Amino acid sequence: MRIGVISLFPQVVESVADFGVVGRAIDNRLASLVVKDPRDFTTDTHRTVDDRPYGGGPGMVMKAEPLKAAIDAVRNELGEGTPVFHLSPAGKPFDQRMALRLSALPAFVLVSSRYEGVDERLVEDSIDEELSIGDFVLSGGEVAAMAVIDAVVRLLPGALGDAESAEQDSFMQGLLDHPHYSRPDTVLGREVPAVLKSGDHEKIARWRHKQALGRTLTRRPDLLRQMELSDEQRKLLDEYRQETGLKADTTPGVSLQVENDEQTD
Numbered sequence: 001m002r003i004g005v006i007s008l009f010p011q012v013v014e015s016v017a018d019f020g021v022v023g024r025a026i027d028n029r030l031a032s033l034v035v036k037d038p039r040d041f042t043t044d045t046h047r048t049v050d051d052r053p054y055g056g057g058p059g060m061v062m063k064a065e066p067l068k069a070a071i072d073a074v075r076n077e078l079g080e081g082t083p084v085f086h087l088s089p090a091g092k093p094f095d096q097r098m099a100l101r102l103s104a105l106p107a108f109v110l111v112s113s114r115y116e117g118v119d120e121r122l123v124e125d126s127i128d129e130e131l132s133i134g135d136f137v138l139s140g141g142e143v144a145a146m147a148v149i150d151a152v153v154r155l156l157p158g159a160l161g162d163a164e165s166a167e168q169d170s171f172m173q174g175l176l177d178h179p180h181y182s183r184p185d186t187v188l189g190r191e192v193p194a195v196l197k198s199g200d201h202e203k204i205a206r207w208r209h210k211q212a213l214g215r216t217l218t219r220r221p222d223l224l225r226q227m228e229l230s231d232e233q234r235k236l237l238d239e240y241r242q243e244t245g246l247k248a249d250t251t252p253g254v255s256l257q258v259e260n261d262e263q264t265d
């Protein structure tokens with residue numbers, strides 16, 4: 001997989017290749033990274049990449065032309081039809097499903113912008129899709145681009161060791177992860193849940209599944225609502241509610257006991 005990135009801070013983006021799963025994948029040639037700086041594609045003596053917004057207001061807007069030239073240059077290396085994504089808080093939410101979609105591509109380009117945004121005509125001309133990694137504003141798109149690269153590259157076959165395998169990741173099942181425990185038995189005055197020491201693998205799997213469902217119910221009811229729950233999963237959730245004293249009908253926006261119940265936020 002070839003990944004292109006457009007950024008005014010190429011060293012920041014290139015640092016994803018220095019460590020961890022992404023670094024190893026790049027070392028092993030499962031993925032490669034090409035980073036271009038729009039400032040290198042300016043034609044004026046001051047190498048201007050931004051300008052004041054038409055209509056007034058605070059902040060600066062990234063100029064279309066240096067971005068366009070940088071995108072064209074990276075597309076020239078990665079293939080003319082390579083899709084281009086712009087990281088923006090106004091984008092479509094980037095999630096595990098989107099990560100899976102991108103992991104199947106031979107190449108893609110991520111555009112990181114700084115300042116208040118980019119000239120909309122560049123978006124219309126050269127951006128296939130805008131992606132948001134969450135409902136917050138960053139100082140620039142670099143950290144968001146690095147998050148996307150990490151989420152996608154770890155899905156490439158061979159990127160993770162056996163112990164890390166991606167299919168086990170909670171989001172692959174649409175649920176939050178269950179809690180994890182390691183030695184010793186008692187730490188910070190708290191004991192490990194007894195079931196995890198029982199040696200009964202079926203019971204442990206059931207307990208973990210229940211915790212994953214329960215945590216998703218309390219923390220991300222929106223995720224549960226998108227799921228088709230099995231009878232067993234409903235039973236596990238009922239047990240979780242009983243064990244934790246959670247009342248189904250007081251959970252905001254969720255009533256999972258009734259099938260085909262109309263859901264409201």
Ligand code: 4F9
Pocket residue numbers: 087088089113131132133134135136137138139140141144
């Ligand atoms: C991009 C925030 C993607 C969230 C880009 C400032 C951004 C962002 N997701 N914030 N520039």
